[in-house]
Amino acid sequence: MKSLISVFLVFAFAKAITAQVHSSLEHLKLPQITQADNTAKNEVYRIQTATYKADSLGYEPVVLQVQNFNEAGLKFQDYQQIFGKYKSETLDSFYYTGTRLDSIVKKTSSGGFDATMIFECDNQGRVTSEKATGKYINYVTQYTYENNQLQHIEMKLKRGNRRTATYYYKKGNLDYVKQHEYKENGELKKEFTVYYTSGIPIARVTANDPLITVADFTGVYKIRTQLSQEQAIEALQKAAAISRTDLFNKRKEITQQEVMLEQYSTSTESSTGEWTKRHITRKMFSKLEDRWVFRKLYFPDSTTVGSTQFDILFQHKIKRY
Numbered sequence: 001m002k003s004l005i006s007v008f009l010v011f012a013f014a015k016a017i018t019a020q021v022h023s024s025l026e027h028l029k030l031p032q033i034t035q036a037d038n039t040a041k042n043e044v045y046r047i048q049t050a051t052y053k054a055d056s057l058g059y060e061p062v063v064l065q066v067q068n069f070n071e072a073g074l075k076f077q078d079y080q081q082i083f084g085k086y087k088s089e090t091l092d093s094f095y096y097t098g099t100r101l102d103s104i105v106k107k108t109s110s111g112g113f114d115a116t117m118i119f120e121c122d123n124q125g126r127v128t129s130e131k132a133t134g135k136y137i138n139y140v141t142q143y144t145y146e147n148n149q150l151q152h153i154e155m156k157l158k159r160g161n162r163r164t165a166t167y168y169y170k171k172g173n174l175d176y177v178k179q180h181e182y183k184e185n186g187e188l189k190k191e192f193t194v195y196y197t198s199g200i201p202i203a204r205v206t207a208n209d210p211l212i213t214v215a216d217f218t219g220v221y222k223i224r225t226q227l228s229q230e231q232a233i234e235a236l237q238k239a240a241a242i243s244r245t246d247l248f249n250k251r252k253e254i255t256q257q258e259v260m261l262e263q264y265s266t267s268t269e270s271s272t273g274e275w276t277k278r279h280i281t282r283k284m285f286s287k288l289e290d291r292w293v294f295r296k297l298y299f300p301d302s303t304t305v306g307s308t309q310f311d312i313l314f315q316h317k318i319k320r321y
Helices: 229-242 244-254 312-320
Strands: 046-055 058-069 075-082 088-097 100-108 115-121 127-134 139-146 149-157 162-170 173-182 188-197 200-206 212-216 219-224 257-268 275-284 287-298 304-306
Touching (some): 212 229, 229 244, 275 304
Antiparallel strands (some): 046 287, 058 075, 075 088, 127 139, 173 188, 275 287
16 A cells, blocks of 8 residues: 555645444434534534555555534534545535524535535524435435424435434433334335433344344444343443443443444543544454544644544554554
């Protein structure tokens, strides 16, 4: 591989995307427009991240991305560049009236996935509907609320299939989200439930699947346990409410067999609590794949933490263990 030490002098505004939530724990949700939605713990105006692949010959970027936020803490721009065989560029621009989301305009290098998402809000500024139009992106989504909490989402795609997500709360806090996906003829295609603790998704149960997906601070795993799924989820949620270490220990305690979906080691800046370096090992088509993620955060007082340059010392440190 070609070593690209100064690649970010060229891509000064670019950053690589790295999802904080594993794809297996994703479900229908409101537009992710705040800093908290986009993995920042502190007030920032920009987050840059770079994802690399590396081997004994060197390293090269896989994805670059930048997220910019306005003074109200709302995202107004999200740029992403993917390298390699399926190289592409995408720019999402967010438009507001005050703090109310009006639209998102997506521009892509190929043009085929260009789209415009138009939003409607109620008198409290909450998103109630979303309509997306484009060559390949066409859907209408409705959001409903009860007691000032998101209760239900329904997405209808142009070709006729649809998805729904219902939110359930316990003592005012999100407990779990149940999602259903339907075929064009109305037949149920998929059903799963994502469980939360303290606003963080920690587990997923899929209908007709005995395995439970669990996410803790070390990674994401599919586990088999002697407990019933209900008992396992209850135990995991109670442990997660105590600490992330308790969740890790409880997962290990109740697991008979496990399959690793994603595993990571993370370096966090003690001054801000923001993570800046992460090594990810994930299973892709029965093969293990390594990714190295580095990010830089910009704060309103003009200070920064982290870097998007590849950190060889971090790589060597992780490989030693």
